[in-house]
Amino acid sequence: MTGGKSTLLATVPTDAEGWRLDRTLAVLIPTLSRERLKALISSGQVATDTGALARDPAAKVRPGTNYTVSVPDPAPAHNEAQEIPLNVVFEDEHLIVVDKPAGLVVHPAAGNLDGTLVNALLHHCRGSLSGIGGVERPGIVHRIDKDTSGLMVAAKTDPAHVGLAGQFAKHSIDRRYLAIVAGWPNPADGTVRASLARSDANRKKIAIVPEGRGKHAVTHYRTVQKLKKAAMVECRLETGRTHQVRVHMASLGHPLLGDQTYGRSRPEHRETLARLDFKRQALHAAVLGFVHPITSEALRFDSDCPQDMQHLFSELMLSETSRKEPISTRSVLKGV
The missing domain is CATH 3.30.2350.10 (Pseudouridine synthase)
Incomplete structure (x- = not known):
């Protein structure tokens, strides 16, 4: 490494004849993304073994050609x-x-x-x-x-x-949220398909808009526990838009407890929220699953609800005996 740059060498193999330069280098240098290589080519950081700069990412390569790629140290x-x-x-x-x-x-x-x-x-x-x-x-x-x-x-x-x-x-990420909402959703399970965009009345809020005007948004919800005039709901995101769960559940008439933007606290919950000093939307990203982009290993992670949501859940239990043990995401979602 010299002058704040690292130099990488790549030789075009016989089976890459006629490939684009950016595609070829992306295969030969997997530590750099194709978009990053395009930028390096266009900025004159790639040269042939004759010293000529290769500035066209779409240029066709020939087998046996050697390329030198200069990669500036990250700024x-x-x-x-x-x-x-x-x-x-x-x-x-x-x-x-x-x-x-x-x-x-x-x-x-x-x-x-x-x-x-x-x-x-x-x-x-x-x-x-x-x-x-x-x-x-x-x-x-x-x-x-x-x-x-x-x-x-x-x-x-x-x-x-x-x-x-x-x-x-591609919406292939497994993202599941646990939310405590007002009331009991009816039906208990369902899907909300409603496009979302910035509200014309308040640019800090997101609103449901006609299909085609905003961003397509889909939330699959499932009631996992009925509570006192409330419910714990699993929301599985098919898309991941700003405030998606909050807006979609509010559109059903079941806003998240504590959400001051999309649903005022109902009288039956106001005292409980105040006593617990619960001042946020009752929403927790409980499950995250994806394929490791480098190793291709399928990964899944579970997170139990934090203490404030645990306390709120216990206060709203239908049973007279408050639940003492922590809420386990795995047990609540039954391992799905």
Whole structure:
């Protein structure tokens, strides 16, 4: 490595004759994504053995041709690395799965420039981020609302980022939430298919809109426990839109307890929420399943509800005897 760059050599094999340059290099250099290689080619970082720059990602290659790929060291992330405690569920050199607490913002934005999950990951993963798009940062492929708890995955390398993003785009990720909602859904199980978009009346809110106007959104819900004028519901996401579970359940007349944006507290729950000082939507990302983008191993992670939701659940139990043992995600969802 010299001058802040690493140099990689690749020789075109006989079976790649006529392939595009970007495709060929992506096969020969699996540590770089095809999109990253396209950017390197276009910016003059790829040369043939004659010294000529190869600037066209679509150029056809010839067997035996040698290419030199110069990869600049990842640029430092704009965001500051901060030592914020993380509950790491799984980690290897390609990705990391964390159990996010309620109250932690995922990504820096106006009003939350630091103290976020990204800041925490920059500190925790320091030295092991190979660069997402050339920048030393974690690859955030999905988000969870600030006041929602639960499982999230982030990429540490470019190929892992591309692979995870592809699975989310194909809706093949298994994402299951546990929510405590007002009332008893009727029917107890069902599917909500309703497109979502920013509300015209309030740009901070998401609203259901006619099909074709917003983003297609599908939530499969199942009642897993009836409570006092409430229910614990499993919501399986077929798509993953902003505020999807909150808006879809509210559209059924069963808003999440504690959700001040999409459903005011009902009188029968107001005293309980106040006594427990429960000030967030009762929503937890309990299950996350996906195929490891590098090893192809099928992975599944389960997270039990945090203490505040455990207490709320116990207070709302129909039985006079409050439940003492923690709610196990595996047992509640019966291992599905």
